Amino acid sequence: MVFFSSISCRFPLCKMPNQNAVKAFFYHRIPILQWAPHYNSKKLLSDCIAGFTVGLTVMPQALAYATLAGLEPQYGLYSAFIGCFVYTIFGSIKDITIGPTALMALMTYQQIIGRNTDYAILLCFLSGIVQLAMAILHLGVLVDFISIPVTVGFTSATSVIIGTSQFGSLLGLKMSSNGFFDTMSKLVQNIHLTQFTDLGLGVGCIVALLLLRKLKDLKCHKKGSRPTKSQQSINYTLWLISTSRNAIVVIICSTMAYLYETQGGGSPFRLTGNVKSGLPEFKVPPFSTVLNNSTKTFPDMLNDLGSSVFLVPIIAVLGNVAIAKAFASGEIIDATQELFTLSLCNILGSFFSSMPVTGSFSRSAVNHASGVQTALGGIITGSMVILALSFLTPYFAYIPKASLGAVIVCAVIFMIEYEVVKPMWRSSKKDLLSAFATFICCLVIGVEYGILVGVAINIIFLLYPSARPGVHVEKCSTPNGMEYILITPGNALYFPAVDFIKTSIARAGVSSKNLPVVIDCQFILGADFTAAKGIAALINEFSSRKQPLYFLNARLEVVSVFQGVLSDDFVNFNCKTKLESTIEEGNNR
C-alpha cells in the first residue's frame, strides 16, 4: 500500500509581492477601486436601468416590511437607502441589494412587540457591531455551521409565518399577533369581522401578481427561432412589466383608493395611512428609551434584546452569503468582506433610524435579471428611495394594506422549499430530520430558537461519529500463513471516541485468544492527549497479556501525540517490525 506522501507541492495561490501588500489590501477590502477605473457609459446605462427597476421593487416592499416589523411605514424606506450606497463602495458581488427583508422584519418584530422603535434601531446598530467583531475575528466560519437542511427548514418556516401574518391585512382585520399559532387563533376568533372589500382587493392583487410573474416566461417568438428586433422589444416590455409587477399593482390600487377617497366619499379599503415625509434625521442610535413611563437604560435594553443581538446578525450574514453564492457564478465568496460590508450597512444605517438590514434575495434577483453591470446600480436605487421620501410620501398614504399584504404573500410563497424534500429523502434521511425539526421548532417556539435547535441537532449528528466511529475487525493472515487480527478504526481518534475504540480493540484482542493484533491507523488523521493515554493503557494491557500489538500506517503527527505520553521502553512506532512489513507487502499484492 503506497501511503500518501505528506510532502507535496501546494499550488501557490493568491500570492502577492510584499511591496504591493497595502495596495492589495485596499483593493481587496474596497472593491470599488477595482471596477471604477474601467467604468464606462455603456455600463452606466445598464446600471441605471437595473437600479431604477430595483427602486420600483424596493418601495412597496419597504413599506410592507416596515409594517411586518411592527414599525411605521417610513422606517422601511429609512432602511432602504444607506445599504445601497455602502454596498456600492464595499460590496464584492455586483448583484446584491442591501435593505429591509421579510426575514429581518420578522425577527425585528419579535424584539419590538410591546416595546418601541428605539429597540429596532438599537438592534440594527448592535447587529452591525457584532458583524464587525465577527469580521475582525474571522468568524465567518460560523456561517458554515448552518447546513442546507437547517436553512431550508428555517426559510420555509419563516415564509409560512410571514405569509400567515399577512392574512389579517388581506381580510381587513385589525389585529396584532406574534408567531404562527397566535396568528391562526386570532384569525379564527376574528374571521366574522372580515371586510369583503379588502378580501376582494387582496385576492385580486395576489392573482394579478402571480399572473404578472408568469408574464416574463411568455415569448412572442417561436421557441428555437431567433426573435426579430420588434419581437425582442415586445419580450423586453413583457419582462419589464413582470419585474415591476409590485409597483404596478400597488400604483393601480392606490389610484383606486385615491379616487374613492377624494371623489367617492371614503375608500372601502383599509389604507396605509400617513407616511412621515422627509429624510430621517442623522442621530446617534438610542442607547436608552422611555417605555411605559419608565426609563430603560442600555443594559436593560440589551437584556430585553437577549440572544437576538447575536442571532439577527448571524442570520443576516447567512442570508447574505447564501445570496452571494447564488450570484457569484463560481467565484470565491469572501465571507469576511461580506461581514465587513454588512456591518457598515447596519452601523451607518442605525444613524438614519434603520432597522436591521441584509441582502434581499428577491431584489438581488431583479437586479441580476435587469442586467446590472457593477455595484453602481445601488446608487440609483438608493437615490430613488431618497426622492420618494422627499416627494412621494403623501401618495403612499393611499396604498391599501391588502395590496401590500398581497405583495408580501407573493414574495414568500416561493420561499417554501417543499421541492427539496425528495432529493433530501433520497440522499440523507438524517438531514430530512434536521430540516423538519428546524421547521417545526421555528413555528412552535420561534424562529431564533428554531434555528438554534436545528444547528444543535446538526452538531450532535456531526459529533456522533466522533464518539462512536466505525471499528472494522477482520481476521487475516500473511502470505506465509501467520494469522493476525486487523483492526481499522474509522475517523480521527479524539477524546469522545477513545474509550469506545479502546474497548473495541481490547475486546477483539481478548476474544482472538492471543493472536497478534494489528491496528491500521490509516483513517486516524489526528489524536489528542486523551487518545494518547488510552493507547498507552492499551499497550500496557496487551503487554501484560504478552499479546503482540502493532500500529500500521500511523501518521507522523499522530505518532508524536502518542509518544508524548508513552515512556521510551514502549513500542517504538518508527521502526517497522517484520510482521508489519509482511502485512504491508501482502496488502500491496
Place this chain on the structure above:
Amino acid sequence: MVFFSSISCRFPLCKMPNQNAVKAFFYHRIPILQWAPHYNSKKLLSDCIAGFTVGLTVMPQALAYATLAGLEPQYGLYSAFIGCFVYTIFGSIKDITIGPTALMALMTYQQIIGRNTDYAILLCFLSGIVQLAMAILHLGVLVDFISIPVTVGFTSATSVIIGTSQFGSLLGLKMSSNGFFDTMSKLVQNIHLTQFTDLGLGVGCIVALLLLRKLKDLKCHKKGSRPTKSQQSINYTLWLISTSRNAIVVIICSTMAYLYETQGGGSPFRLTGNVKSGLPEFKVPPFSTVLNNSTKTFPDMLNDLGSSVFLVPIIAVLGNVAIAKAFASGEIIDATQELFTLSLCNILGSFFSSMPVTGSFSRSAVNHASGVQTALGGIITGSMVILALSFLTPYFAYIPKASLGAVIVCAVIFMIEYEVVKPMWRSSKKDLLSAFATFICCLVIGVEYGILVGVAINIIFLLYPSARPGVHVEKCSTPNGMEYILITPGNALYFPAVDFIKTSIARAGVSSKNLPVVIDCQFILGADFTAAKGIAALINEFSSRKQPLYFLNARLEVVSVFQGVLSDDFVNFNCKTKLESTIEEGNNR
C-alpha cells in the same frame, strides 16, 4: 491500491441464546446474582476486613464532607450507608464504595449556600432521577465528551478550592465563604483572629497524616527477598495503621478534646459540636421548603438549583466511571449499569436525607487495597455507619474541627495533578490549553461553569477539523505521461467543511488550466445533504468549463448520498473511467 473490503466477519461477541435473554438481562442488571452463588467463608472474611477498614475511613470523611457542604455533620453519615447497600446488589465493580465525596460536597455547598438542607436532599433526589433518565436513554455517551484534560483541570481546581476552604478550620476562624477568591480574601481579612491552638493541632494532624500515609511503603524485609511470616504480619500492621490513619488521628484528637472538656475546664480547640443521634427518618424528599419565612414551591426550588440539576449527576457519573475504569483491570465498564446503580443510590438515599453521592476514589482505593473480594464489603461498611449513628454520635461531638480539616486537606492535595502537565505539553499543546482554561474558569467563575467552558473548548477543537479539514493538492501523472491534479480531502465531508473543500477544489481546478482533476475520496467516510449539493454544484461548474472531474475510492455510502441529489445524466460513480483505472494501477506499483 487495494481498498478495504467493507464485508467482513465481526467477532460474535456477547451473543446469548434468545431463550435465556430474560435471565441474562437480570444477571447483567443485578450483578449480585452472578457472584452470590459462588460466595464462601473465605471471601466473607476478606470482605469483612475490607468493609471494616473502609468503615473506619468513611466516618471522619463523612463528618468532614457534610461540614464542607455546609450541612450539619450527621448528614454526612446519612449519606454514607444507603449507597453501600445498593451497590452491593447492583454494582458491577467490587471495589467501588458509594457515599459522600469532597467534590459532591463542594457542588452541594454552592447550591445550598444561603438556603437550607432541603435543597441538598432535593438535589440528591433529582440527581438520581436525571441519572435514571440517562440510563434509560443510554446517554452514558455524554460522559465520553468530558476529556482527560478537562477532568484534570476540573479535579485540580476542585482540590484547590476544597483545600483552601479548610484553611478557616485549620486557623480556628469562624467564617463561611464561597469559592476560591472569596475564601482567600476572607482569610486575609480575618488572619489576625487566628487561634494558635487550632493552628497547632491542624498542622500537627497534617504532618501526622502525611507521615502515616508514607508508613505503608515501609517494608521491614529487604527488597527482593521473601518476607518471613512475622515480617509479613509487621508489614500488614504497618499497612493497616497507614490505611486507618484518618480514624487514628481523629480518635486521638477527640480523646484529647474530651479530656480537656471533662477534666480541664473546656477544650482549647473548636469542636464539631452536637451530632444528632439516631438513624434518619424515612420520608419523601422535600418538594417544597420554607426559606426566609416564605414558602418555596417545587418550581421555585428547581429554578434555584438551575443547571446543577444536570451537572451534579453528570459529574457524579463521570467520577464513578473514572473510578470504575481504574479498578476494572481491563474489564469492560458498562456505563449504563453504573448510571442505573448510581441513580438508585441517589433516589433511595434522598428518602434518608442524603446529599448527592457517588463513588469515592479514596475509599475505593482503601477497599481495593484491603483485599475486598465481592461487593459484599459494602454491607459491612454501611452497617458500621448505622451503628455509629446509633451509638457513637455523642463522641463525635468532641472531634476538633481542625483535625477534620486536616483529613480533607490531606485527601485533596494528592488530587492536584501537576505531574500531567509535562506529558500533555509533549503530546498535545491544545489539550494543555483546555486543561488550563478549565482550571482557571473553575477557580474564577465556579466549578460547574468551569467544566462547561472546558467541554465547550474541547468541542470547538473537535469541530474545527470538520470545518477546515486538510485538503491535499498534488500534480501527478499516469505512467503513460498523462498529467492530472490529485486532490485528497481529509476527514468526512459534512456540512461545515463543504464550502471550504468545494472552494479548494474549484480553486485548484481553475489554477490547473483545465487539467483533469481527480478527487481521492479515501478519507471521506461520510457525507450529508449539504455535501451532496456542494458536489453537484462542483460537477456543474467543471462540466460548464468542460474540465474532467473524477472521484476515486468513493465509498458506497458516500456515493449513495451524492446520487440522491445528482440527476442521472451526471457522472456515474460506479463505472470506472480509463483514467481512474490507470491511476489506480499506477498507485499500486
